[in-house]
Amino acid sequence: MIAKFKAPFTIGRAAICAGLIAVAVPAPAAAQVDNRLQRIEAEIRALQRAVFPGGDERFFEPEITPQQQQQGQTATPQVATSALTDVLARLDAIEQQLARLTAATEVNENALSTLERRVIELEARAVAANPGNTSATQASTGNGSTGVIPVPGEDETVEIAVEEDETEAPAGPTDERLAAVQAIAKPATGDAGDDEYVYGFRLWDAGFYPEAQQQLALYLDSYPEHWRRSYGRNLLGRAFLDAGEPRAAATHFLENYNSDPTGIRAPHSLLYLAESMIALGDTRRACTALAVFGDEYPALAAGELLDQYSGLNGRVDCE
Incomplete structure (x- = not known):
């Protein structure tokens, strides 16, 4: 003490x-x-x-x-x-x-700030080291949460729990879909990691969300230290959110913020996390994510991301 x-x-x-x-x-x-x-x-x-x-x-x-x-x-x-x-x-x-x-x-x-940052880093590393070990994740957070977000002005942290989305395995793609996916060219610039990410982006941009999810997950697994990793984790969450899977999307948005709050897409992930929570009907956690965004990224909240931030605030009633 x-x-x-x-x-x-x-x-x-x-x-x-x-x-x-x-x-x-x-x-x-x-x-x-x-x-x-x-x-x-x-x-x-x-x-x-x-x-x-x-x-x-x-x-x-x-x-x-x-x-x-x-x-x-x-x-x-x-x-x-x-x-x-x-x-x-x-x-x-x-x-x-x-x-x-x-x-x-x-x-x-x-000292308290240092301890808080250290706890967040350790939890993020545990999730990254055991992405499929849900029991280890539950043991570290107590209720299946993938991390915690400090709430400004409060003495305690609020955990944003993200449960596993239990859905049936989708049917195999049709021949027409396979042909359309194969028509999307994979770049070859000499930067293998960047090529993998851009290919995933092209799949997502074309609306092939399951394929984009698979490609972006492969990119993050193969190039964990690549300079686009913040982009990749955020886009992977968007691929799930756009596919109508907000619970799975929230997992990746929260991981992107917890893994590197200074990452170039960490603030974007907080806003998309709030959007995922709104889609799930969880107003309290949506307000938590918005409060953290406004507190930690005031320049973006008043500038580049003002429209998205204001729009999300208008969709929830935060006290």
């Missing part, structure tokens, strides 16, 4: 310090120190509200106490000091404690 600290500083103590200053020092200096006290007090209160909402001293031991401040000070010869010097020394100690608390908070946030 990552340690958290609370730095209490009450209005009463600030008022007492301000009163002492007003008596012991001239008005301009008293006003300056009083302003510093009020500023530090406001910063500490704001930081406490952000880090420890509803904090209670029964659960969080105070970081700043008079005893700790005295112990932390270096022993110096007893000299006569003015009230202003004493107050300034206390302010310096408070500012040091505030800096420590702020640094600890930043370390905690960075």
Whole structure:
């Protein structure tokens, strides 16, 4: 567990310090120190509200106490000091404690972000290593989900479960369909991986969705590190979505986002994931996917993908 600290500083103590200053020092200096006290007090209160909402001293031991401040000070010869010097020394100690608390908070946030990214990467690798092992996938997610999507502004993650689509095996293609598929030329540019992807794209573009699914799956299996892999996973999901299989499509869209959130087609996959969830009547998970897209890709949400994003938002009622 990552340690958290609370730095209490009450209005009463600030008022007492301000009163002492007003008596012991001239008005301009008293006003300056009083302003510093009020500023530090406001910063500490704001930081406490952000880090420890509803904090209670029964659960969080105070970081700043008079005893700790005295112990932390270096022993110096007893000299006569003015009230202003004493107050300034206390302010310096408070500012040091505030800096420590702020640094600890930043370390905690960075550590949590790193752990979250690591969990997503490990789940994506497990799915990629065992694409057909549904029991292993269920064990890693608890309910058959292929991954998790963090929901902005919430403390927990929402799992988007994608169940296996149990359908009967389709009948074999007709001679006419075989001839039409064979008429689609496979490119030969010298980049074997790119040729496989482009051939799958041509099959999808021609409306041969089952053939495109098979070709794109072959491409991803044969060239897992190819530069078009983000395109391939996204297009494979679209081949299922366009074929009227939104549940299978959602599996590939979610895998594309989880495998590489920075991939060129990861944001597109989130939008198509939302569309798949809408087709399945799952408004909650559709809203989750849209919320993540808007939070992580604001430039695309306001630019290139604005029309698709706005259209999907208009199809669901997200609170």
